[in-house]
Amino acid sequence: MIEAKEEQKKQILEQVVVRFAGDSGDGMQLTGSQFSDTSAMFGNDVATFPNYPAEIRAPQGSLYGVSGFQVHIGSVEISTPGDDLDLLVAMNPAGLKTNLKAVKPGHMVIVDSDAFTKKNLEKAKYESNPLEDGSLENYLVIEVSMTSLTKEALKDVQGLDNKSIIRSKNMFALGMVYWMYNRSKEHTIDFFNKKFKTKPELIESNTKVLNAGYFYAETLELIPNDYTVAPAKMPAGTYRIIMGNTATAWGFLAAAEKSGLNLFLGSYPITPASDILHELVKHKHFGVTALQAEDEIAGISSAIGASFAGDLAITTTSGPGLALKGEALGLALMLELPLVVVDVQRGGPSTGLPTKTEQSDLLQAMFGRNGESPVILIAASTPANCFNYAYEAAKLTLEHMTPVILLTDGYIANGSAPWKIQSVDDMPEIKPLIVKEGNPDWQPYDRDKETLAREWAIPGTPGLEHRVGGLEKDKLSGQVSYDPDNHQTMTDIRAEKIKRVQNYIPELQTEFAQEGDVLVVGWGGTYGNLYAALKDLKQSGAKGVGLAHFNHINPLPKNTAEVFGRFKKLLVCELNTGQFASILKMQFPQTRIEQFNKIEGLPFGTSELVKKINDVIE
């Protein structure tokens, strides 16, 4: 162990990465999100990364039961939750063991020394106590008897059982970290007042423990007391901290209001997508109908029914659920009805890694249906822009009358970041293609000349009674047709309809370099990590390395080939074994494509990206 050196004190830092780690029942997610919310209120840019096990309460003290929440705060632009830690708070030996290698050498580790019992050390597979055996000498370790101090702080509070007392020790840790970074406790105390409105003893106890941790840190001379991170320079406006899944839900709320339609969600609970359902069920006052269906198939099927009857209909799921929805999605594209399917990707195949992130549903989303069945495919790339892409998914499906799949992933869906609030008044118009009254010449499959979208005739409209179905349809009347030429024509139309969406989506932009040697290519949730890596490279003097990040995957932006042509080669980085690279190789066989793939259930780290890009440059 090393002593705090004088020069480590009184620092003004540009950015700090803090991780809280403990048992899955230790409240690490809450502790981390309180720290990030408070920092955002203070004006920092923030990014968060919750990393937790699939078990709700994994066996106490076990290595696989460790739950972590990482927060990156900065006075500069923050695009990732950060790689290496400036501070680790470990509530038990397992939390220390699984997270220590992420701590920068010489940096601080706070541990609850009460938790370093023989039993817990065994569970964490430590042969000797790391607090005693010298194995932590490269770190600044702060041992705090958090459990006993928490008990001591609460000895006078009436009506608490032992379990509730021990459970509040996470607030002791939070109090210490607040003091270290000069954060106000006010936001968290407000939070207690709201959360425990009916349980005053819990307001009192949590506030007491938070204060105890705060004052303990102040008293403890070992802790450098002037770590501070100044507010970041961000565009002026009203902000809030938003989680990706909430942003997705709100994007659909905004689209429903703008289009003048009611929102219908048909869904079945699945990690990590359920929070979208949890959010939307709250908003019945906005005309939202959210049906928790009997299964994934009923989720999408009820949405198809609601779409037929004139709602903005969506269904939300993750990889295994998308597999179950495949047949019904084919029906929706055959019916040419609006429908958005949200896939919050997780580790696969099969049940895979439900709480971890991955980008391995791309080809399933692109091709995972029987027959020739193209859909519009878009992907959000940050927690906050889930709002924009949910909105755009709704706009595209309503204006082009064909289903859209929106891909997000566990990393951006559970991550949170500041969101400059967008008023619905400032969002682009959405014009649903509802046909109002009976025209004797109206044909169900007659199309707009530009988009090839058909009109939407909703039950209840006199004179437009018609039948649709999954059998191939006549290109005009929509009646069943087995005619060979008609099937060819309809197949071509369904493909062309998707292709023409190119005229309604933005062109591909490149950042850092407009031409040169290497174009780093990514899509979806990896944007923050790729951006951070390119920024690092630029600061270290790299030239001719650009970044092209895709949010539109089917169709690709119109100028994709032209952008690719300005670079000698591409490095396609994705959290799978090369699915987007394979799409690009199919569509641009002349392009020189190299790949960087990782499939560990974790996001890219900045340093591994920088290293790989440097290798490719050479």
Added chain:
Amino acid sequence: METTTNNKYTFKDFASDQEVRWCPGCDDYVILRAVQKALPEIGVKKEDVVFISGIGCSSRFPYYMDTYGMHSIHGRAPAIASGVKLANPELSVWVITGDGDSMAIGGNHFIHVLRRNLDLNVILFNNEIYGLTKGQFSPTSLVGQKTKSSPFGNTQPPFHPGQLAIGAQARFFARVGGNTPKEMSQVFIEAEKFKGTSLIEVLQNCPIFNDGCFSKYTDKAVREDMQLFVEHGKPMIFGKEKNKGVVLNGLKLEVVTLGENGITEADLLVHDAESQDPTLHLILARSEYPLVTGIIRSFPDVTFEERVNALVEEVKANSSFTKTDDLFFSGETYEVN
């Protein structure tokens, strides 16, 4: 749902311009006509009627109706129809399904739609066989039944649609023979009037793959002696001579003859379709002699959409949000200058 006055429509108004393509002699024609005859009497406007079907012979039905309709995918019609009804509770929504569509591939949706009790009408065409795939056994085929996929006899015991439905909390269950169009139309009208999910099982003969499967109950020569057509509030009398009746002996139905052993009409069971307790409805649904037809169960209950609407009104009354901006700018926001 608005209703029209004075039976403006005739059954022809509900027939589409599509040629009906079922096999000659199929009971599906009877059902189609019975629905087309029931709708003008119900008085619903054409544009407010929606038929949703799954896959199978029966599921071609929507193409032949000049209303809104969807021929969807196998087994999913109840889920799709639920979405239609929730999006617009004013519509008259009908599900057309078969024994395979509803109880094999769509079993889950079938039980859950009954449990939720949306105001839908489900017509189940039961022919105890797969027709469209040309003759495999279905979930209602009998043990020992020889089919394309059970050449030595079916080994899978059948579902009993009425029992399954009542077990799944069905509030309305009716059964009719596939060759009695008048009774059928009458039951369809009552089903539409009923607020909640109405399930009507039609014993539908498949002349190609399972001909005569119900003939011991439905043949003209025997049906009055074999079928008891129940009506709410009326004593259970059947038979050509109207001289047979039903009494309850323990937990079993017993057939008695009026005038024999001093039995009078007053001794017979009186049908109570509306009781919440389904015990007797289950006994009636399972009876093989007489086979009970008509509305076996019709228990008035709160519908799913009534529960949903009550909740929406409550949430609306307690919310200060009128537009999404109110939500977005509420709670913990902060200014950056």
